[in-house]
Amino acid sequence: MKLQNLLRVSALAISAAAFATAAPAADVKEVQMLHWWTSGGEAAALNVLKEDLAKQGYAWKDVPVAGGGGEAAMTALKAMVAAGNNPTSSQMLGYIVLEYAAGGATGDLTATATKEGWDKVVPKALQKFAVYNGKWVAVPVNVHSVNWLWINKAVMDKIGGSEPKTFDDLIALLDKAKAAGVVPLAQGGQPWQEATMFDSVVMATGGVDFYKKAFLELDPAALKSDTMKKSFDNLAKLRSYADPNYAGRDWNLATAMVIKGDALVQVMGDWAKGEFKAANKEVGKDFLCYRFPGTQSSVIYNSDMFAMFKVPADRQAAQVALATATMSPSFQSAFNVVKGSVPARTDVPDTAFDACGKKGIADLKAANDGGTLVGSLAQGYGQPPAIAQAYHDVVTKFFHGQIKTSDAAVSELVKAIDAAK
Numbered sequence: 303m304k305l306q307n308l309l310r311v312s313a314l315a316i317s318a319a320a321f322a323t324a325a326p327a328a329d330v331k332e333v334q335m336l337h338w339w340t341s342g343g344e345a346a347a348l349n350v351l352k353e354d355l356a357k358q359g360y361a362w363k364d365v366p367v368a369g370g371g372g373e374a375a376m377t378a379l380k381a382m383v384a385a386g387n388n389p390t391s392s393q394m395l396g397y398i399v400l401e402y403a404a405g406g407a408t409g410d411l412t413a414t415a416t417k418e419g420w421d422k423v424v425p426k427a428l429q430k431f432a433v434y435n436g437k438w439v440a441v442p443v444n445v446h447s448v449n450w451l452w453i454n455k456a457v458m459d460k461i462g463g464s465e466p467k468t469f470d471d472l473i474a475l476l477d478k479a480k481a482a483g484v485v486p487l488a489q490g491g492q493p494w495q496e497a498t499m500f501d502s503v504v505m506a507t508g509g510v511d512f513y514k515k516a517f518l519e520l521d522p523a524a525l526k527s528d529t530m531k532k533s534f535d536n537l538a539k540l541r542s543y544a545d546p547n548y549a550g551r552d553w554n555l556a557t558a559m560v561i562k563g564d565a566l567v568q569v570m571g572d573w574a575k576g577e578f579k580a581a582n583k584e585v586g587k588d589f590l591c592y593r594f595p596g597t598q599s600s601v602i603y604n605s606d607m608f609a610m611f612k613v614p615a616d617r618q619a620a621q622v623a624l625a626t627a628t629m630s631p632s633f634q635s636a637f638n639v640v641k642g643s644v645p646a647r648t649d650v651p652d653t654a655f656d657a658c659g660k661k662g663i664a665d666l667k668a669a670n671d672g673g674t675l676v677g678s679l680a681q682g683y684g685q686p687p688a689i690a691q692a693y694h695d696v697v698t699k700f701f702h703g704q705i706k707t708s709d710a711a712v713s714e715l716v717k718a719i720d721a722a723k
């Protein structure tokens with residue numbers, strides 16, 4: 303080759319190489335997502351999201367960590383983040399989002415949020431957890447609430463029961479089921495489930511202001527009050543209606559007992575409705591949903607956030623696509639119809655929802671307007687994780703008989719919360 307040509311070729315090669323290094327790497331068309339949605343209803347809801355993203359050409363890299371309530375998932379996430387292996391996003395509850403944000407692990411979706419006007423449609427109660435130091439670090443996919451009863455309609459008819467309006471009514475209803483030889487209460491026996499039920503019991507026993515004082519303000523007088531003691535008494539009363547095999551039972555297996563008519567009622571967040579849906583059961587015909595008696599005008603909420611992690615530049619477009627898909631009004635409707643929850647936007651019509659969903663949407667609005675929308679302590683929306691953990695520990699020890707009396711439970715609760723502060 304002539305020298306002139308040789309120079310031209312190598313110049314071309316050099317500029318091609320320079321171009322190759324200067325050009326941004328192609329976007330990775332993949333979303334990696336850690337979550338604990340492994341029950342039938344949860345998996346069906348997640349599919350709505352997977353399909354939405356697949357339509358846009360994004361592959362779904364699933365990181366499921368089974369265990370309702372997300373404790374195991376959060377342990378797995380901690381290890382991934384510590385190893386520098388951030389997922390695109392993770393399902394997360396309330397105060398845990400703020401901890402990751404404070405630790406500098408989260409990304410920044412503010413540009414997308416501003417473009418799409420999220421601050422105008424996401425309830426302020428949720429923005430407190432999705433926005434950190436003025437930056438959007440997470441997107442809320444739903445609003446769940448924990449103060450519900452899920453009842454098998456055929457069993458209810460058989461025992462001639464009606465909606466319990468007070469805690470005493472509930473006890474009378476459970477007695478009727480017992481007399482008819484049906485397991486009255488389908489109970490899962492894991493710390494998060496017992497604590498989730500106790501949220502409702504405390505509100506039913508003391509009212510919404512007591513719940514706020516004790517759990518949201520950690521008022522020492524409320525925490526050690528006779529009302530708290532009475533709440534533990536009421537929890538023990540409920541426990542006596544469970545079958546003997548509840549210890550360790552997963553929440554969705556307890557829901558299945560109600561679906562099959564092996565038990566009358568489960569006290570559970572409205573993710574239970576996702577299980578009824580997945581089993582093709584219809585509200586009003588096969589099952590009934592009532593607010594936990596004594597909490598009818600309040601909503602004890604949690605919300606599944608998709609926390610957005612810091613990811614390399616070539617994964618950011620996928621993260622934005624996930625956030626935009628999650629926040630779209632049509633997705634919020636389609637997903638939450640299947641999940642059992644209600645939309646995390648105030649502008650989504652309730653048309654596609656069943657009667658429980660319509661009630662959930664109306665209750666959320668009324669509670670938000672009336673100051674009776676309160677975070678679930680059991681589900682990460684009452685206090686930071688260390689305190690929520692202390693709460694789980696004491697409630698479960700009481701529930702399983704390691705703490706024997708309500709008096710002892712109250713003093714253990716006060717001690718454990720003080721130590722966790």
Ligand code: BGC
Binds near residue numbers: 338372395553
């Ligand atoms: C989540 C729900 C989930 C439930 C049981 C809760 O903490 O908010 O989305 O369905 O746990 O797994």
